[in-house]
Amino acid sequence: MTLQRTLSIIKPDATKRNITGKIIQKFEDGGLFVVAQRRILLTQDQAEDFYSVHKERPFYNDLVNFMTSGPVVVQVLEGENAIQRNRDIMGATNPKEAEKGTIRADYALNIEANSVHGSDSEENAAIEIAFFFDEGEINS
Ligand code: CMP
Secondary structure, eight states: OOEEEEEEEEOHHHHHTTOHHHHHHHHHHTTOEEEEEEEEOOOHHHHHHHTGGGTTSTTHHHHHHHHTSSOEEEEEEEEETHHHHHHHHHOOSSGGGSOTTSHHHHHOOSSSSOSEEEOOSHHHHHHHHHHHOOGGGOOO
16 A cells, blocks of 8 residues: 555546546545646646647647647646556546546546546656645645
């Protein structure tokens, strides 16, 4: 058992449909604690920088446009094995492949507007958390 933190983003398709509460309920029901949270509008630079690992992918420009198209809620989630646990709660990137009851199966619109982002490794969780939050803003 390892207590971990992971970075979560509730994406514009979800904030626009006013379902942030329903999504947070899934995290809490799954045993994760929201230990930091902020609702922001990503700038073009922030979105490009955050998703820079995907720079060469054909969907990169669309992804950046989508992520700046409305407010997002950035969060730090904490819990036992939080990184994998959050990925299980979110479901597969493509909602068509996501397991029943996951956030993406229940709420995502398509592979791009897929309602949530979650860190995919311990290394990326540390980088992504530091991208948005100072240690003093995270309260367990
Ligand atoms: P996320 O977990 O935020 O990480 C990268 C994002 O790129 C992913 O969720 C999707 O929103 C988006 N994405 C991944 N694959 C595709 C794809 N094939 N087409 C469009 N968008 C994609």
